[in-house]
Amino acid sequence: MVIICIVLAAAIVVYFVTRNRDERQIRKKLGLLAGAVTKSGEGVGEIPLMGRTRTVQSLFSDDCVISVGKPVPDINGVQQLTTVYFQAMRMTDAIEVTFLDVSVTLGDDGVSATTNMTAKATRARDKGIEAREIEMKWRKIEGTWRIHEAEAVQTLR
Amino acid sequence: MGQDGERTGRLRRILVGSSPRRTAIRAAVLATCTFVVFKFVFLPVRLRGASMEPTYADGSVNLVSVLRYRLRPPRRGDVVAIRMAGRRVMLFKRVVAVPGQRVAFRGGTLVVDGKEVEEQYITRPCDWNMQEVMVGPDELYVVGDNRSMPIDLHAHGRVSRDRIVGGPLF
Numbered sequence: 001m002v003i004i005c006i007v008l009a010a011a012i013v014v015y016f017v018t019r020n021r022d023e024r025q026i027r028k029k030l031g032l033l034a035g036a037v038t039k040s041g042e043g044v045g046e047i048p049l050m051g052r053t054r055t056v057q058s059l060f061s062d063d064c065v066i067s068v069g070k071p072v073p074d075i076n077g078v079q080q081l082t083t084v085y086f087q088a089m090r091m092t093d094a095i096e097v098t099f100l101d102v103s104v105t106l107g108d109d110g111v112s113a114t115t116n117m118t119a120k121a122t123r124a125r126d127k128g129i130e131a132r133e134i135e136m137k138w139r140k141i142e143g144t145w146r147i148h149e150a151e152a153v154q155t156l157r
Numbered sequence: 158m159g160q161d162g163e164r165t166g167r168l169r170r171i172l173v174g175s176s177p178r179r180t181a182i183r184a185a186v187l188a189t190c191t192f193v194v195f196k197f198v199f200l201p202v203r204l205r206g207a208s209m210e211p212t213y214a215d216g217s218v219n220l221v222s223v224l225r226y227r228l229r230p231p232r233r234g235d236v237v238a239i240r241m242a243g244r245r246v247m248l249f250k251r252v253v254a255v256p257g258q259r260v261a262f263r264g265g266t267l268v269v270d271g272k273e274v275e276e277q278y279i280t281r282p283c284d285w286n287m288q289e290v291m292v293g294p295d296e297l298y299v300v301g302d303n304r305s306m307p308i309d310l311h312a313h314g315r316v317s318r319d320r321i322v323g324g325p326l327f
Contacts, residue, residue, distance in 0.1 A: 100242070100243065100245040100246055101241070101242040101244070101245045102242070103242065103243075116242050117242045118241040118242040118243065118245060120246055127205075128205075129205045129206065131241060131246045132241075133241040133242045134242075153241075153242075154314075155239065155241055155248065155316065155320065156239075156248070156250075156299065156312055156313060156314035156315065156316050157314050157315045157316075
């Protein structure tokens with residue numbers, strides 16, 4: 001009886017751990033993305049910027065499509081994304097980006113997912129806030145979740 | 158030693174009362190009530206930005222009453238809190254038109270169903286012009302009170318009714 005209970009408990013633990021693994025991975029990647037687009041007052045040096053660029057590259061699929069509205073231009077493909085990111089990090093003022101109210105919906109196929117969130121950017125200079133609702137479509141490519149599409153949701157139309 | 162013991166006992170009575178168990182229960186009930194009220198009934202918010210000035214100043218603190226529109230739909234003139242992906246970031250806007258109405262701006266004046274609307278809460282000059290827009294079913298047309306800023310820089314438009322979280326308490 002005791003053994004059956006232990007096996008059952010272990011099975012439940014394994015079920016919950018494996019069930020949420022994909023969601024945890026996606027949330028962790030969103031944290032990495034928020035960190036990569038946040039810029040402190042001291043700026044980002046060339047070498048750390050290279051590292052951040054590699055991080056950003058690793059988060060998106062090669063054929064990603066990004067359309068989150070101004071000031072970010074529409075982006076097609078990870079190469080264009082890298083160029084835009086590199087330029088933006090050199091030119092923009094200090095900014096802190098956070099993703100709030102994140103919801104993750106995993107697809108039945110096991111290789112697709114959708115996330116909905118509010119992206120909040122706070123300018124360090126005047127503490128001004130820009131917030132936008134964003135929907136991201138994810139694809140699991142070779143066992144790794146990558147952002148395939150990112151699109152702004154129109155709260156007011 | 159006796160005085161020390163008396164002082165400790167008095168301090169203990171002040172902190173945990175004569176019955177520590179009852180005090181613990183009261184504290185737990187108070188904490189639960191506070192959590193429920195500020196999580197589900199009145200959401201504390203800090204307003205950022207100038208779009209609702211002068212009615213609500215940048216940096217002011219308020220509470221969003223979640224139950225306000227449970228019994229009745231928002232009416233024209235109401236200020237509503239609009240959720241984005243969730244409730245952590247919300248927009249504060251004023252309802253200027255309800256489902257089925259047509260809304261436009263002509264020379265800074267709000268026009269609803271072809272009639273000019275006098276808005277007491279607008280105190281700053283406005284020169285907005287906007288083509289007529291039809292408000293669909295389950296939608297509201299919302300605008301901020303600060304119309305001195307250019308129309309392109311001011312977030313306004315139709316919003317789905319299900320995005321309305323509530324209204325400000327003050």
